[in-house]
Amino acid sequence: MQIVIMNDAAEVAAYGADIFSTQLQRKAESVLGLATGSTPVALYQELIRRNREGVISFKDATTFNLDEYLGLNGSHPQSYRFFMDEQLFNHIDIDKDNTHVPPGDAKNPMTACQDYEARMAAAGGVDLQLLGIGRNGHIGFNEPSSGLTSRTRVKTLTRETIEDNARFFEEGEYQPHLSITMGIGTILDARKVVLLATGENKADAVRDMVEGPLTASCPASALQLHKDAVVVIDLAAASKLK
Ligand code: F6R
Numbered sequence: 637m638q639i640v641i642m643n644d645a646a647e648v649a650a651y652g653a654d655i656f657s658t659q660l661q662r663k664a665e666s667v668l669g670l671a672t673g674s675t676p677v678a679l680y681q682e683l684i685r686r687n688r689e690g691v692i693s694f695k696d697a698t699t700f701n702l703d704e705y706l707g708l709n710g711s712h713p714q715s716y717r718f719f720m721d722e723q724l725f726n727h728i729d730i731d732k733d734n735t736h737v738p739p740g741d742a743k744n745p746m747t748a749c750q751d752y753e754a755r756m757a758a759a760g761g762v763d764l765q766l767l768g769i770g771r772n773g774h775i776g777f778n779e780p781s782s783g784l785t786s787r788t789r790v791k792t793l794t795r796e797t798i799e800d801n802a803r804f805f806e807e808g809e810y811q812p813h814l815s816i817t818m819g820i821g822t823i824l825d826a827r828k829v830v831l832l833a834t835g836e837n838k839a840d841a842v843r844d845m846v847e848g849p850l851t852a853s854c855p856a857s858a859l860q861l862h863k864d865a866v867v868v869i870d871l872a873a874a875s876k877l878k
Contacts, residue, residue: 637860639846639877640868645834649678651868652766655830656683657692659764665696667756669765669823670724671776672701672716675832676766680724687728694730698759700752701737702767702776703817706790707810709741714804714811716740738788738816749788749816756822765826769833772796773841773854777817784850784858786819820858829865831856833873842869843876 642648656679659666670676686692701716710717717737725735736755742748756762767775772794778786779794793801793813805811823829833842845856846867859865 637846637862638866639874640866641874642868642870644870645678648832648834648868648870649682652676652679652830652832653682653686655828655866655868656764656766657686659828660692660694660697663763664693665698666763667759667761668697668699669762669818669826670699670701670720671766671768672703672719672723673768675768675834677723679766679832684724684727694728697730698734699725699730699736700756700759700762700818701735702765702823703815704738704740705812706740706742706745706814706816707812710737710739712740714809738818740812740816742816745790745816749790752788752816752818753822762826763828765823765829767823767829767831767856767859769831769838769841769845769856770797771800771837771841773844773856775820775823775831775856775859777815778820778823778855780853780855782820782852782855784852784855784861785821787822788816788818791815791817820855824858824862827864829859829862831859831865831867832869833867834870836872836875838869838873839876842867842873847878 708715844854
């Protein structure tokens with residue numbers, strides 16, 4: 637695991653954008669694993685800017701998102717499909733048919749999970765996977781106690797994650813408690829992984845991921861097993877490292 641400590645969130649986003657740019661410049665038909673949440677927004681803005689300036693192109697790229705709320709379809713403003721369209725896909729030269737987000741409205745979620753894995757395999761596997769980290773150490777929606785070899789599946793969200801994400805929902809609005817998420821085994825199959833974390837509220841999770849034991853209690857600690865995992869953090873998120 638390579639740890640890169642930057643001064644602030646803006647530098648973290650720029651460093652992450654460099655990794656994505658290099659990947660796309662080396663291999664135009666890259667398969668990119670993407671994430672939602674607050675952390676990648678600045679990175680996506682930077683990728684949009686570089687795409688507009690002609691520095692990078694997504695024309696031949698394919699994407700697979702980590703996760704989606706089960707029970708929301710892609711037109712729901714809180715769905716991760718909607719988020720990705722708004723924050724990235726609508727602003728770059730990607731072919732939308734090549735963007736994949738787990739289907740939150742799947743009639744048969746179990747089959748949909750197997751289908752998602754099959755699509756990733758058919759695309760040749762993920763070249764570069766972007767991750768954030770939850771305060772409880774989750775990656776994707778792999779909450780603590782997730783199997784370290786787990787594959788794409790339906791997962792219950794913990795109370796902590798539901799509370800953390802409540803900020804995105806209106807008061808009284810239906811907030812799903814279930815998700816479809818790539819498994820930890822799925823994530824570890826990516827050829828390269830880059831995890832971004834910023835802010836003091838991520839410092840405990842970052843410490844457990846980097847210095848803690850390999851344990852399902854901190855799903856991100858599984859990245860210790862990956863041969864090309866880069867963790868890019870700001871000073872605040874790094875503040876509890878030894
Ligand atoms: C999002 C995802 C989550 C987030 C994590 C951090 O697709 O899979 O694991 O990366 O919850 O979220 P933020 O960036 O909002 O702190």
